[in-house]
Amino acid sequence: MSQLLVTEAELHAYVDGFLSEVRQREVEAYLAERPEELARVQAYRAQNEDLRALFQPVLDEPVPSRLTSGLQSWMQTYGRYAAGLLLAVAGGIGGWMLHAATQSNTMLAQLNTSPVPLKVSTLARQAAVAHSVYSPDARRPVEVSAEQEDQLVTWLSKRTGSPMRPPKLGKLGYELIGGRLLPGESGPVAQFMYQNALQQRLTLYVSTDQAQNKDTGFRFAQEGAVNVFYWIDGKFGYALSAGIDKGELANIAHAVYEQLDKTQ
Template sequence: MSKRPVTEADLQSYVDDSLPEERLGEVEDYLAAHPEEAERVRAFLAQKMALKAMFNPVLDEPLPEKLRVLASPPSIAATDRPATPFLPRWSPQRFAAGIAIAMISGAAGWLAHDQYPRPERWAQMAQLPRQAAIAHVVFSPDVRRPVEISAENEDQLVAWLSKRLGTPVHPPKLGALGYELIGGRLLPGNSGPVAQFMYHDATGQRLTLYVSIENTANHDTAFRFAQEGPVNVFYWVDGKFGYAISAGIDRDKLARVATAVYSQFEHQ
């Protein structure tokens, strides 16, 4: 009896650990015979692990006061009333777990929004490193198509991204630090387009530059550092631009890259 062909749904189920036991061996045999597909699946698994590493700590964070009130037991007066059928009772732990799950789902669907009100400038600054880190985690492991337009067509890439962002934007040159441009892509931000440029070194280590134009106009150009799970991020805001450099390299090395990028954008 001939085996059923392995479909994209089978591969996604394999990544999600949801394949039936009888199908698992067939998919593993397929991956062993198709190295390119196996490499793509490994990239998906790496993304999955990185996203979990980034967001699992949320489960251990204390609930904000506003959510603690929502998750607290009802008052005595409220318990005198008949319970509404079919509505589950939420403990603080389950409430926190639900928030974490929503955040992970939001990352996959590109919804990395800050949940609590702050002054606009600080809210946008707080979102920048997390959004950049998520974009890095999602796209940098991709083997087949890490970018939409490759470095071989840099002029086309620059023209396209500049048009979509409504302002000239050029990828900085990082060859002196050992990083060469792979290419770039357009990403959706909170309220408009975002550019991502990707680089790699001789070992295959990748870093990404995230350029946003959604920031409150200011000239707070001081570097800030954030660690989002396995990803280190240096970021800053200059005028309407927000910049973030993300990579899985140590802080000192990333700081040298960020300084080089800042210097080049300052003189553009």
């Protein structure tokens, strides 16, 4: 049986037709060896078709002119706020997936068994949700690509009010795709996205509103198939998310920490 790793988010992206052709073939091979998973995916597709059939008559109706008038100006004025609200709602919905309790983890020779502060837990949850929302996107997973890394760094640093520099993970097999700005708990946060040769993606979520958190230990959380290592360093909160093995993600988090520590 194939050992190919396929995340829950990728299964949904496969159903919705958002995967690249290469990744789609890999997922098809994965499902061909797993009848139970294939049946579940087919059930998702059947649900989509049922919903489409149910609402198609409404979708085919023309939009009343009274609703379309002024729509463009509304979008220009409020579109950005609506996008932020959408992600916030996604964060709330994604919370149900965090069924596994946040647990202590040894990393960098540190062990922390104290209760997890609320904001730290929120950091992991928001990072995992953002990863699940954007990493399956085959068309536009980032706002600014790695080809424009200098502009990306300048933009994110200006918007967050703090220096932002994506770590180099090429030696670990992951190359930077790019990044984006996201709404955080009390201000903007940055997300950097990486991808390996198998198109497996991981994201680094960087928050700058953690000054009140004195707990600096490394911690591990899990949301569905997404593993998260996160830690606090001064006002910065870092969360590395991916649908990969916990041990592999820990090694990458170690490398990220060392690079960030050298730049401070």
